[in-house]
Amino acid sequence: AQTVTQSQPEMSVQEAETVTLSCTYDTSESDYYLFWYKQPPSRQMILVIRQEAYKQQNATENRFSVNFQKAAKSFSLKISDSQLGDAAMYFCAYRSAPLSNFGNEKLTFGTGTRLTIIP
């Protein structure tokens, strides 16, 4: 079974600075997907960014980017120019790539990192 580990329960960053959230995972699969979800105080789970394991290029979405190290099984999230609205719980998640029988694509989540933005 796959496991996802987020070793930083809490992080804080000054507004406008850059912060990196860590995530490691354990799998024997070669094809999979990784995600970062944001959960603000409203509880809504919002997809921030995703990475396909077969792609070597790191994914980016505006101020959010990842450092995907497949051999090290590491998937960190970098937030640049941090804003007050970035304050939230951030969850790293893993999903196997379906070979067939679409619909069994379950997400395995880490325990989350609470990010605080200091004005």
Place this chain on the structure above:
Amino acid sequence: NAGVTQTPKFQVLKTGQSMTLQCAQDMNHNSMYWYRQDPGMGLRLIYYSASEGTTDKGEVPNGYNVSRLNKREFSLRLESAAPSQTSVYFCASSLAETRIYEQYFGPGTRLTVT
């Protein structure tokens, strides 16, 4: 287009009571999921449904039952609630017809069992 909706948003039950959490999506998604979120444990999968008429157990199915009523709706039932089921419950859905897709989550239901 409301996405994924869940009812109720909050619920308090006494031990032994039963209730059903409702979930509906209007995105024509095939797959639907129920997760629970507990402090310090992230989200854990309870049950999922790959398509209408099929359901499968996830990581923590004990004490729960599900029904995929139709393509839109996926309900979660607690037959005899226990304090260990105090949690926040999330429903999610996804379009499982391509390799690349995401799960869309509902707003969650906070359940307290006393």
